[in-house]
Amino acid sequence: MSRPRSQAEYLARLVPPSVAGINRRSLLAGAAGTGALLGTGLLAGCGDDSGSGGGSSKDVSLGSNQSDPKPKDVLAKVADGFKTSSGVQVAVNTVDHNTFQENINNYLQGKPDDVFTWFAGYRMRFFAQKGLASDISDVWGKISGYSDAFKKASTGDDGKQYFVPASYYPWAVFYRKSVWQQHGYQVPTTLDQFTALGAQMKKDGLTPIAFADKDGWPAMGTFDILNLRINGYQFHVDLMAGKEAWTSDKVKKVFDTWAGLLPLHQPDSLGRTWQEAAQSLQQKKSGMYLLGLFVGQQFSNDEQSDLDFFTFPEIDPSIGAKALDAPIDGYMMARKPKNEDNARKLMEYFGGKTAADITVKSDPTTLVANTGADVSGYTALQKKAAELVGSATEIAQFLDRDTRPDFASTVMIPAIQQFIKNPKDIDGLTSSIENQKKSIFTD
Amino acid sequence: MSDLPLIQADRAVPPPAATTSTGGRRRRLRLLSRTDRVVITLKVLVPLLLVTAFVWLPALATVVLSGTDWDGIGPLNEIDFVGARNYSDVVNIYPPFVPAIQHNLLWLAVLFVVATPFGMFLAVLLDKELRGSRFYQTALYLPVVLSLALIGFVWQLLYSRDQGLINAVFGSNVDWYGDSSVNIWAVMIASSWRHVGYIMLLYLAGLKGVDPSLREAAAVDGASESRTFFRVVFPVMRPINIIVLVVTVIESLRAFDLVWVVNKGRNGLELISALVTQNVVGEASRIGFGSALATIMLVVSLVFITIYLATVMRENRE
Numbered sequence: 001m002s003r004p005r006s007q008a009e010y011l012a013r014l015v016p017p018s019v020a021g022i023n024r025r026s027l028l029a030g031a032a033g034t035g036a037l038l039g040t041g042l043l044a045g046c047g048d049d050s051g052s053g054g055g056s057s058k059d060v061s062l063g064s065n066q067s068d069p070k071p072k073d074v075l076a077k078v079a080d081g082f083k084t085s086s087g088v089q090v091a092v093n094t095v096d097h098n099t100f101q102e103n104i105n106n107y108l109q110g111k112p113d114d115v116f117t118w119f120a121g122y123r124m125r126f127f128a129q130k131g132l133a134s135d136i137s138d139v140w141g142k143i144s145g146y147s148d149a150f151k152k153a154s155t156g157d158d159g160k161q162y163f164v165p166a167s168y169y170p171w172a173v174f175y176r177k178s179v180w181q182q183h184g185y186q187v188p189t190t191l192d193q194f195t196a197l198g199a200q201m202k203k204d205g206l207t208p209i210a211f212a213d214k215d216g217w218p219a220m221g222t223f224d225i226l227n228l229r230i231n232g233y234q235f236h237v238d239l240m241a242g243k244e245a246w247t248s249d250k251v252k253k254v255f256d257t258w259a260g261l262l263p264l265h266q267p268d269s270l271g272r273t274w275q276e277a278a279q280s281l282q283q284k285k286s287g288m289y290l291l292g293l294f295v296g297q298q299f300s301n302d303e304q305s306d307l308d309f310f311t312f313p314e315i316d317p318s319i320g321a322k323a324l325d326a327p328i329d330g331y332m333m334a335r336k337p338k339n340e341d342n343a344r345k346l347m348e349y350f351g352g353k354t355a356a357d358i359t360v361k362s363d364p365t366t367l368v369a370n371t372g373a374d375v376s377g378y379t380a381l382q383k384k385a386a387e388l389v390g391s392a393t394e395i396a397q398f399l400d401r402d403t404r405p406d407f408a409s410t411v412m413i414p415a416i417q418q419f420i421k422n423p424k425d426i427d428g429l430t431s432s433i434e435n436q437k438k439s440i441f442t443d
Numbered sequence: 444m445s446d447l448p449l450i451q452a453d454r455a456v457p458p459p460a461a462t463t464s465t466g467g468r469r470r471r472l473r474l475l476s477r478t479d480r481v482v483i484t485l486k487v488l489v490p491l492l493l494v495t496a497f498v499w500l501p502a503l504a505t506v507v508l509s510g511t512d513w514d515g516i517g518p519l520n521e522i523d524f525v526g527a528r529n530y531s532d533v534v535n536i537y538p539p540f541v542p543a544i545q546h547n548l549l550w551l552a553v554l555f556v557v558a559t560p561f562g563m564f565l566a567v568l569l570d571k572e573l574r575g576s577r578f579y580q581t582a583l584y585l586p587v588v589l590s591l592a593l594i595g596f597v598w599q600l601l602y603s604r605d606q607g608l609i610n611a612v613f614g615s616n617v618d619w620y621g622d623s624s625v626n627i628w629a630v631m632i633a634s635s636w637r638h639v640g641y642i643m644l645l646y647l648a649g650l651k652g653v654d655p656s657l658r659e660a661a662a663v664d665g666a667s668e669s670r671t672f673f674r675v676v677f678p679v680m681r682p683i684n685i686i687v688l689v690v691t692v693i694e695s696l697r698a699f700d701l702v703w704v705v706n707k708g709r710n711g712l713e714l715i716s717a718l719v720t721q722n723v724v725g726e727a728s729r730i731g732f733g734s735a736l737a738t739i740m741l742v743v744s745l746v747f748i749t750i751y752l753a754t755v756m757r758e759n760r761e
Contacts, residue, residue: 102725105515271604272622408729417710435536
């Protein structure tokens with residue numbers, strides 16, 4: 001479920017999504033066919049066979065999911081930077097993004113690299129709790145430039161840090177300035193204004209909200225933001241952790257509100273990819289689109305400056321509109337790194353200003369997590385995105401990063417698609433989710 | 444690899460006799476030299492070990508795992524057994540399960556009723572040595588050769604709601620892949636497109652092997668083309684017919700790739716195999732639950748295998 005994060009990844013995705021998907025998954029498909037009968041043991045060998053070879057005291061190994069050319073190149077430059085500053089060679093072991101994610105369980109239980117790329121959220125805390133990652137609180141004592149929200153997002157359930165953030169992207173409502181100027185639209189700050197704006201767009205012959213959920217995850221962003229606006233961040237966290245009931249009135253209100261907004265959404269969303277929806281925004285057929293910053297990848301270079309966004313408007317004044325989804329990517333350290341000292345040094349370097357500076361310089365499409373970095377190269381959109389996240393009181397990681405992956409993929413994706421198909425049966429839907437949740441969140 | 448034991452089958456019978464040392468049989472055994480015996484033993488043992496290690500043990504492991512709630516993390520001795528809970532969850536609270544079963548059956552029905560007969564029909568036509576028959580043959584078989592990536596690409600070009608060829612040409616607005624009442628048929632067409640070519644080639648090979656004198660005899664007797672086919676050629680081709688039947692059943696049970704390419708087997712495209720994959724492979728790691736689904740799939744397959752074997756054996760006895 002990778003969201004493209006750079007121009008290069010965007011280029012890689014110029015092939016239609018169905019094709020882009022299969023390159024990475026054809027192996028998986030093959031494995032699955034046999035896997036159905038062969039059980040699961042055989043898959044265990046997939047992820048960990050190319051671990052770090054040497055392990056001399058001058059080496060440290062890094063397992064990377066940055067398989068696309070651009071991010072891979074950036075990481076190589078950061079690794080070079082580390083070598084110059086510390087004299088330690090980083091052996092980067094790059095694995096295809098999806099393969100990495102899908103094999104993470106086996107990878108971490110086998111012979112993982114000393115340091116590996118991962119993202120903040122439930123899964124990070126889960127690995128920490130299972131003892132599959134090392135406590136790096138001492139590293140956090142040495143690095144600076146992170147807001148409290150980022151530190152919170154790097155902290156495990158036991159209050160210790162297990163994660164060093166590197167980059168992130170916010171989810172917001174994107175629009176084209178030229179379209180809005182032409183019709184004289186104003187940025188809405190309440191749900192009523194938002195709805196009225198949508199109705200006006202409809203009158204003006206636009207699809208108010210571009211929408212796509214063929215791949216199952218984009219609509220999670222809509223659920224998340226409504227939940228954050230209606231029930232607040234803490235409820236989001238508890239709901240995702242399985243502590244709150246999906247049958248509660250709070251969750252029903254989220255679906256209710258969404259059902260009210262659905263007529264403003266682009267119809268037939270279940271057959272559309274986010275790229276196609278983003279193109280409807282780019283072609284000025286849609287008025288706005290709630291998506292991550294990567295929506296810009298569907299815009300040509302000279303259109304970038306026409307792209308703007310606002311954070312989803314306030315629904316409940318007592319909750320406000322300060323929380324948002326901004327998934328954070330970064331690094332974790334394996335449970336027993338072969339070369340612990342160097343691994344800690346590398347983590348510190350990753351968290352430092354130098355690494356962030358190298359990243360900004362080499363890849364102008366990322367937002368780096370370290371506020372100490374030199375961001376003079378940011379575009380206006382990047383600056384605004386960084387400000388938005390900087391001013392956020394709480395940062396959620398996105399539904400599928402904030403909860404158990406089995407719950408997100410096998411329960412929530414079908415459930416949200418079911419809701420989009422039939423928004424009327426909210427009671428049936430929520431009780432079905434709750435029943436499945438109880439069966440999954442057992443321990 | 445698999446035909447070796449078959450070739451040896453008639454000679455492979457004696458070795459078990461070696462252990463039961465009755466006099467008469469021992470004499471027969473001398474017909475086989477030492478080398479023969481070693482070779483035979485190896486030829487039986489190696490495939491047997493392979494099949495056991497790669498088919499039966501994992502299948503058994505799947506059945507065992509289906510009684511656990513293992514999430515793929517932690518040592519094996521920490522696995523908790525939960526009895527039949529996974530099965531009751533599958534049936535009672537897992538919404539995609541029932542549609543998946545229906546779709547698998549629908550898949551079987553469509554391949555059996557539409558795609559397979561059509562493939563056979565094309566084979567019969569191509570057997571007539573039409574002009575350009577080679578070209579048709581290649582064109583029809585091409586989908587079988589194409590990689591999945593390409594097939595997904597081709598059909599995405601046709602079916603995309605906003606940018607697809609079909610909607611553009613007919614000015615329609617059908618959400619081919621997204622509308623859950625339509626997409627199973629859309630995918631079925633794509634699937635039949637592949638299946639037809641496969642069956643055509645199998646059947647064509649069979650038709651080429653039919654003794655021409657049979658047809659001549661039928662023609663001399665004044666039988667019409669269709670009568671010749673149904674009364675003479677079709678019965679003669681019984682072995683091929685059975686293969687075609689088995690291939691059809693297997694293809695429909697293991698149908699997976701196309702729905703996975705389209706939307707990972709969700710939203711109207713649920714198939715048991717896709718559900719197993721969603722649950723077991725990847726980050727989800729609901730291994731116990733997924734194994735329960737896999738076991739159900741195994742049982743469904745066993746039903747068909749049993750029917751098939753029973754039929755074949757009964758016919759052999761007659």
